[in-house]
Amino acid sequence: MNFLSEIFKRRGLIVGPLLVAAMAVLPLIDFELPGIFPGPSSNPGTLQILALALLIGSLALSYHLLLGVAGLLSFGHALYFAIGTYGLAILLRQTDIALLPAMLIVGLVGLVVAAVLGRISLQVSGIAFAMVTLAFAQAGSVLIRRNSEITNGEEGLPINTANVPDYLVGVVNTKNLFWLALVIAVIAFLLVTWFEKSRAGHVVAATRENELRVRVLGIRPTRVKILAVVSAGVIATVAGMVYFVLQSTASPANISADLTLTLLVIVVLGGVGSRWGALIGGVIYMILDQRLTSLARAPELKELPEFLYIPLSEPLFLLGSIFILVVLFLPGGFAGLAKRFRTGKRAKLKELA
Amino acid sequence: MSDVILLLMTGLGLGALYFLIAGGLSLIYGLMGVLNFAHGSFLTVGAIAGWEISKLLGGDSWGVLLISMVVGALVGAVVATATELLLIRPLYLRHIEQALITVGLSLASVALFEGIWGVDPNYVSRPPWLIEVTKIAGALVPNDRFLLIGSAVLVLFGMLAFLRYTRFGLIIRAGVENRAMVQALGIDVRRAFTLVFAIGGAVAGFGGVLASQYFGYVSPHLGGNLLIFAFIVTIIGGLGSLVGAAIASVLVAVLQQFANFYLGGTGDLVIVVLLIVVLLTRPTGLLGKRAH
Amino acid sequence: MSDLSVLELKGLGLSIGGARIINDVSFSVPQGQMLGLIGPNGAGKTTLFNLISGLMMPTEGEILLRGKSLSKQSIEARSRAGIGRTFQTSSLFPGLSAFENVRLAAQVKIGGEISLFKFPTRKDEASILTKQCLDEVGLAQSQHETLAGVLSHGDRRKLEIAMLLAMDPSVILLDEPMAGVASADVPGLVEVIRGVHSSGRTVLMVEHHIEIVLGLVDKVAVLHHGELLALDEPSKVMANETVQSAYLGEKP
Numbered sequence: 001m002n003f004l005s006e007i008f009k010r011r012g013l014i015v016g017p018l019l020v021a022a023m024a025v026l027p028l029i030d031f032e033l034p035g036i037f038p039g040p041s042s043n044p045g046t047l048q049i050l051a052l053a054l055l056i057g058s059l060a061l062s063y064h065l066l067l068g069v070a071g072l073l074s075f076g077h078a079l080y081f082a083i084g085t086y087g088l089a090i091l092l093r094q095t096d097i098a099l100l101p102a103m104l105i106v107g108l109v110g111l112v113v114a115a116v117l118g119r120i121s122l123q124v125s126g127i128a129f130a131m132v133t134l135a136f137a138q139a140g141s142v143l144i145r146r147n148s149e150i151t152n153g154e155e156g157l158p159i160n161t162a163n164v165p166d167y168l169v170g171v172v173n174t175k176n177l178f179w180l181a182l183v184i185a186v187i188a189f190l191l192v193t194w195f196e197k198s199r200a201g202h203v204v205a206a207t208r209e210n211e212l213r214v215r216v217l218g219i220r221p222t223r224v225k226i227l228a229v230v231s232a233g234v235i236a237t238v239a240g241m242v243y244f245v246l247q248s249t250a251s252p253a254n255i256s257a258d259l260t261l262t263l264l265v266i267v268v269l270g271g272v273g274s275r276w277g278a279l280i281g282g283v284i285y286m287i288l289d290q291r292l293t294s295l296a297r298a299p300e301l302k303e304l305p306e307f308l309y310i311p312l313s314e315p316l317f318l319l320g321s322i323f324i325l326v327v328l329f330l331p332g333g334f335a336g337l338a339k340r341f342r343t344g345k346r347a348k349l350k351e352l353a
Numbered sequence: 354m355s356d357v358i359l360l361l362m363t364g365l366g367l368g369a370l371y372f373l374i375a376g377g378l379s380l381i382y383g384l385m386g387v388l389n390f391a392h393g394s395f396l397t398v399g400a401i402a403g404w405e406i407s408k409l410l411g412g413d414s415w416g417v418l419l420i421s422m423v424v425g426a427l428v429g430a431v432v433a434t435a436t437e438l439l440l441i442r443p444l445y446l447r448h449i450e451q452a453l454i455t456v457g458l459s460l461a462s463v464a465l466f467e468g469i470w471g472v473d474p475n476y477v478s479r480p481p482w483l484i485e486v487t488k489i490a491g492a493l494v495p496n497d498r499f500l501l502i503g504s505a506v507l508v509l510f511g512m513l514a515f516l517r518y519t520r521f522g523l524i525i526r527a528g529v530e531n532r533a534m535v536q537a538l539g540i541d542v543r544r545a546f547t548l549v550f551a552i553g554g555a556v557a558g559f560g561g562v563l564a565s566q567y568f569g570y571v572s573p574h575l576g577g578n579l580l581i582f583a584f585i586v587t588i589i590g591g592l593g594s595l596v597g598a599a600i601a602s603v604l605v606a607v608l609q610q611f612a613n614f615y616l617g618g619t620g621d622l623v624i625v626v627l628l629i630v631v632l633l634t635r636p637t638g639l640l641g642k643r644a645h
Numbered sequence: 646m647s648d649l650s651v652l653e654l655k656g657l658g659l660s661i662g663g664a665r666i667i668n669d670v671s672f673s674v675p676q677g678q679m680l681g682l683i684g685p686n687g688a689g690k691t692t693l694f695n696l697i698s699g700l701m702m703p704t705e706g707e708i709l710l711r712g713k714s715l716s717k718q719s720i721e722a723r724s725r726a727g728i729g730r731t732f733q734t735s736s737l738f739p740g741l742s743a744f745e746n747v748r749l750a751a752q753v754k755i756g757g758e759i760s761l762f763k764f765p766t767r768k769d770e771a772s773i774l775t776k777q778c779l780d781e782v783g784l785a786q787s788q789h790e791t792l793a794g795v796l797s798h799g800d801r802r803k804l805e806i807a808m809l810l811a812m813d814p815s816v817i818l819l820d821e822p823m824a825g826v827a828s829a830d831v832p833g834l835v836e837v838i839r840g841v842h843s844s845g846r847t848v849l850m851v852e853h854h855i856e857i858v859l860g861l862v863d864k865v866a867v868l869h870h871g872e873l874l875a876l877d878e879p880s881k882v883m884a885n886e887t888v889q890s891a892y893l894g895e896k897p
Contacts, residue, residue, distance in 0.1 A: 073449075123633050127388055131588050132632055138581060139625040146618055197764055199752060206749050209738035216698060216736075217812065218724030218753045257581065261390075261456050268453055310468035317468065320461025327453050328443060 016189075023182055026050070027175035036287060038294065044174035048246065051174070051181035053286035055243045056266075058181075058188035060282030061275065062235035063263040065192050068273040069201065070228040071208030073130045075260050076137030079117075080233040082144065082255035083110045084240020089157040089250040090150060098163050103241050107234060114233025118226045125211075134257065141255045156251035159244065168245060177246050184242050185279065188235050192275055195231055200224050262316075265323045271335025281334070289315045355492035360614055362489070364607030366498035369505030370567060372602035373560025374576070374583035376512060376595055377553020383529040383593020384542075384549050386448045387441060391458040392557055392583070393576030395433050397466060399425035399558025400565045400575050404477050413478040422562045429558015430551045437550035442543065459577070466573035474570035483566060497567055504563055508556055509599050516595070521548055529593045582606075585628045591641025601639060649675045651711060651847045652697070652816045658705035659696060659871075666692055667871045669706070674816070679848040681858040681879075684868035690851040691733060693868065694818050697849075698730045699723040710815060725753070729814030731805045733821045739794025743784060743804050746793050747775045750811035778810040782837050799830030806837055817841065819850040823857060835861065859883070 027047055030040035037046045059081055066072045087106035091097055097105070121132040144151045151157055161169045167176050195201045207214045207221040214221045244250050253259065266285050270277025292315040304312070311317050326333060378392050403421035410417045436458065444450045483500060486493040516522035524545045528535045535542050557576070564579065565571045586605050590597030605624055613620035631638060650673035659667040667689050674680050682690050695701040697708055699720040708715045715723050738746050751771040766772065779789060782803040788796065793804060802822055809817050822838060823831055835857060842848050842861070852858045858865065859879045867874040867888050875885050882888055 120629070120633070124636055128588070128632055128636055130388075131584065132629060134581070135585065135625045135628045139622055142621040142625070199765060202745065202749065202752075202765055206738045206741060206745075209740045210736060212700075212720075213732075213736050213738065214749075215720040216724055216730060217750050217808070218721050219749075220721050258460070261460060264453070264456060265460065311465060314464035314468045316464035317461045320457040320459070320464065323457035324440065324454055324461070327450050327457065328440070331450075 020182065020186055023050075024179065027178055036291065038291070042175075044171045047174045047178040049287060049290045051178040051246050052243065052290065053283040054178075054181040054185040055239045055246070056286040057279045057282035058185045058239040059236055059243075060263055060266045060270070060278040060285075061185075061188045061192050062232040062239065063260075064267050064270075064273075064275060064278035065195060065228055065232040065235070067264065067267050068275075068278065069192075069196055069208070070204045070225055072225065072228065073126070073264075074133040075130045075257060075264075076133030076135070076140075077232065077236060077263060078255045078257070078259040079133075079137040079140045080110050080114060080236035081240040081243070081259065082140060082250070083113060084237040084242075085244040085247075085250035085254045086144060086151060086157065087237070088241045088244050089159060092163055093157065093160045094150075096163065099165060099168070099245075102163070103238075106241055107237055110237025111230060111234050114230045115226065118229035118233070122222055122225050122229070134260075137255060137257065137260065141252065144252055144255060151250075154252060156249040159248045164245065177242070181242055181246065184239060188239065189275065189279060191231065191235060195228070196275075200227050204228050258316075262319070265319060269323055269326055269333050271333030274333065274335035277333055277335035285319065288318070292318070354490060356614065358490055358492035359494060360610045361607060362492070362494045362498045362502075364610035365603060366501040366567060366606075367610070368603040368606030369501040370560055370564050370579060371582050371586045371606055372505050372599050373508060373556050373563065374579055375586040375590065375598040375602055376508070377549070377556050378583055379587045379590065379592055379594060379598040380512075380525070380529075380549045381553050382587065384525055384532070385441075385451075385546050386446075387455070388448075388452045389455045389553070390452065390580070391436060391455040391462065392553065393578075393580030394459050394462040394466075395429045395436075395554045395557040396561040396564065396576035396579065397571075397573060398432050398462070398561070398576075399429035399554075400561030400571045401466065401470060402428035402558070403562035404475060404565060404571045407478060413480050415480050418480055418562075418566070422559055425562035426555040426559040429561065430555035433550045433554020433557070434547060436554075437547050441550070442546070445543070459580075463573050463577060470571075470573060472573065474572040476570045477565045479566055479569070501563055501567060504559070508559070509595070512552070512556070512595055515552075521545060525549060582624070585624055587638075589628060589631050589638055591638030594638070594640040597638060597640030651676050652849070653709040653712075654697075654706065655709065656706035657693075657696060657703050657708065659692065659701065660704050665871055667696065667703070670868075670871075670873045671706075672866060672873060672876050674847055674849065676847055677845050678864060679842045679850065679862045680876075681862035681865045682849060682851045682868060683855065683858060683865060684874075688868040689871040690868055691820055692871075694730060694820050694849075694851065697723075697816075698728050698818060724812070724814070727815030728818065729809045729812045729816070730818035731802075731809065731820055731822060733824055737793040737801060737804060737808075739792065741793060742790050743779065743793055743796065743800075744775060744789040746804055747778055747807045747811050748772060750808040751775045751778070754812050774811055778807040779804075781810055781840070782807045783833070797827070797830070798825045799827060799834055802826055802834055803837055806841060810841065815847060817846055817848045819848060819852075821851055821853060823852060823854050831857070 026041040028042065030042050032040050037043075038049065039046050041047070041050075062080075063074075063077050066074050066077065084106060087109055088102060091102040091106060092099070095102070117133075117136050121129055121136065124132060145153055148154075167173050168180070196205070203214065203219055203221070203224045204227070207225060211221050240254065243254075262285070263282075266281040267278050270279075270281030292313060374392055374396055377395075378389055381387055381389050381392075403425035406424045407417050407421045410420065436455075440454045440458065441451050444454065479497075483497045484495070486495050487499070488494075516526050524535060524540055524542065525548070528542055528545055532542060561575065564575055568575070582605065586601045587598055589605065590599070590601030605627070608627065609620035609624055612623040616623065653673035655671055657667060657670045658665070670693065682693065684690055692701065696703050697715075699715070699718060699722075703716060706716075710726055710728065713726070715726060715728070718726065738749070741749075748765060748771055751774040752765075755771045755774060784800060784803050784807060788800060793801065796804060806819075806822070819838065823834065826834060838848075838850070839861060850858065850862065862879065864876060865879050865882045866876040867882060875882050875888050877885070
């Protein structure tokens with residue numbers, strides 16, 4: 001198709017599929033990355049962490065669609081992730097619907113909620129938009145905590161596997177869930193790319209740059225902004241559903257303000273406006289998050305003086321500190337750094353020639 | 354009747370805590386345009402400092418409580434001042450980056466608190482009188498409510514007097530109205546920035562000690578839990594308005610208590626709905642002057 | 646109203662909190678005319694533009710475009726009806742390329758849904774129109790992929806005009822097109838504006854450089870304290886005594 005070549009011209013066309021193929025064979029081989037992977041790559045523990053990382057990467061991509069593409073600062077994006085985790089958890093527990101139709105229903109719920117709340121919250125802009133979205137997520141959080149007969153409150157709602165196909169249940173099948181997570185990440189990446197390259201994406205980007213000018217051109221910006229909110233919401237919902245199957249529990253942490261803030265941090269670290277930055281940033285963050293806690297128990301680290309040991313064992317401390325340094329000294333995030341490095345190199349080559 | 358009085362007093366006490374965070378938050382936003390996510394950590398660090406010093410001194414006397422309040426306020430002020438000088442000032446007037454920095458600081462500081470003091474609540478000792486109750490028109494009101502309300506009222510009037518009667522207060526008030534004009538007059542408004550951070554930090558740190566008295570414990574999430582309500586209060590009251598923050602604090606907290614009691618625990622939900630209604634009908638808040 | 650008039654203002658007025666910003670302004674602009682709007686600072690020139698393009702709503706009077714009232718319409722609706730404008734400080738999408746800026750306007754003109762399922766390509770109708778417009782204002786090919794935010798002031802102005810050309814509005818409002826442009830770039834820009842006019846378009850222009858206005862326009866309207874003092878051919882307006890005392894007397 002014609003537009004495909006428009007979308008994936010240059011590097012992405014080669015690097016992307018290669019990367020996906022390399023990831024896809026991981027469960028079949030015993031690739032080791034000491035310190036980063038807890039064991040060989042065919043090990044369910046390793047696959048579990050990688051799958052979680054891919055899903056958080058997808059979630060970060062959906063946040064990139066809001067912040068990087070549409071310029072909307074949301075403090076409540078975790079709401080849609082939690083609609084995914086809790087929606088699927090509740091459907092599987094309360095009804096006899098099979099997994100796939102249940103996922104379709106929950107996805108639809110995410111879409112409708114995003115459309116309705118988007119319509120309301122886009123009445124305001126800037127900090128006020130951030131606050132309204134925070135308030136919506138907070139309301140969701142309250143609903144989850146208060147209705148413990150349905151959501152099991154603070155404990156989190158465990159999965160009911162009666163209607164989940166056998167090949168997605170149990171430690172031996174982690175590799176299938178890993179592949180599922182990989183598919184989700186690829187789809188999320190393609191969808192976000194699609195959005196950015198479409199006419200709607202073009203208008204959304206223009207609205208981010210100068211909303212009044214878009215209106216003076218005769219375009220109503222609200223519609224495309226809602227489109228961005230809905231697309232981001234649906235991607236987050238889908239990521240949430242798979243995350244739930246993988247973790248076997250929907251937990252109140254899925255909707256916390258901290259999760260949204262973490263996404264914000266990931267997207268800014270990766271470089272606002274960079275798809276790869278968001279995806280890779282999400283993946284790296286989740287691997288760090290999963291590994292630092294166990295690394296912190298390593299005997300070598302325990303011997304460090306306390307003032308070094310305590311901060312190093314807290315992933316959020318490291319993330320927050322790195323984030324502060326990047327905002328202060330590295331505008332454009334890591335993607336910006338990579339770009340500068342590349343163009344710098346190219347310029348040098350030209351000089352030599 | 355006794356229910357109503359108890360709910361009202363509890364709401365006022367909680368409103369006092371909200372105000373002690375929201376007041377500084379609102380001033381900082383009004384003057385500098387910075388949404389300070391680290392403000393909850395200023396409260397937490399004050400609470401922890403107060404708790405540590407009371408452990409050190411031992412006992413549950415009023416004297417110890419008073420000292421820990423002073424220490425909490427001082428530590429809050431020092432941390433806030435350092436934050437402004439080291440992290441906020443280098444990004445002068447770049448509001449989004451400044452807000453992002455405070456997000457990073459809040460994540461990092463809470464994680465650090467967890468690493469050092471653990472995730473579990475640490476229980477504080479309190480002067481015996483605070484745990485007792487006083488009978489008002491049939492209602493048994495815990496005495497700590499009086500301490501909270503009295504302290505918050507003192508802080509409110511102290512801050513208002515500062516804004517009204519001092520040179521810096523005038524600069525801050527003028528800066529909230531029109532920052533560019535203040536600079537055009539040749540006044541270095543950045544000193545006022547540091548000052549509002551110091552004041553906000555002191556008030557939050559002081560509030561931290563009070564919060565630990567009210568809840569009975571200190572935890573790394575003490576400030577973060579209150580911060581969300583303080584944000585809501587700040588928006589409803591109108592960004593930049595101290596009196597607006599005070600009115601909204603009381604409104605939000607009292608409404609929350611009554612809804613929790615009479616509407617089956619829907620207090621938080623009612624507050625969120627109130628925020629949305631205010632934002633959609635009056636985006637500048639109750640007493641807000643300008644939209645950003 | 647003459648059948649040929651494109652834009653007509655009827656007793657237009659704006660009061661804010663009791664202050665009269667615009668007071669009973671009426672005039673009509675025939676097809677193909679270029680009308681210069683002059684007056685001292687604070688006379689209400691930009692306000693008048695804001696009223697016409699819908700950024701502000703008039704408290705009295707009416708705005709007619711080809712006989713149809715625009716007074717109650719939104720900004721977007723007026724743009725679609727045929728009002729195109731630029732802003733005093735250049736108003737572009739700084740993070741998008743020059744080509745993308747104009748393409749957005751071309752998209753509106755060509756029509757077609759703004760949807761997720763349509764992709765801009767370099768060969769479609771909107772892109773061809775975009776290229777035409779960029780060529781018409783003389784923005785060099787090498788600049789097409791440059792981000793609008795890093796273009797020179799003069800080129801940004803040209804880019805704005807290219808966006809207007811792509812929209813092909815019935816009436817073009819130019820708000821101080823020379824503001825902030827380096828003096829070396831002014832003659833080139835004047836030629837671009839002259840070209841826009843000579844192709845038969847109806848133009849309203851606010852500009853502080855009087856000599857440029859007088860050299861370009863067919864008619865001049867003088868605003869003072871929100872009122873229309875005079876509207877006539879440039880030479881007659883300059884000879885008008887009221888105008889001289891009210892406006893030219895203050896000329897630096």
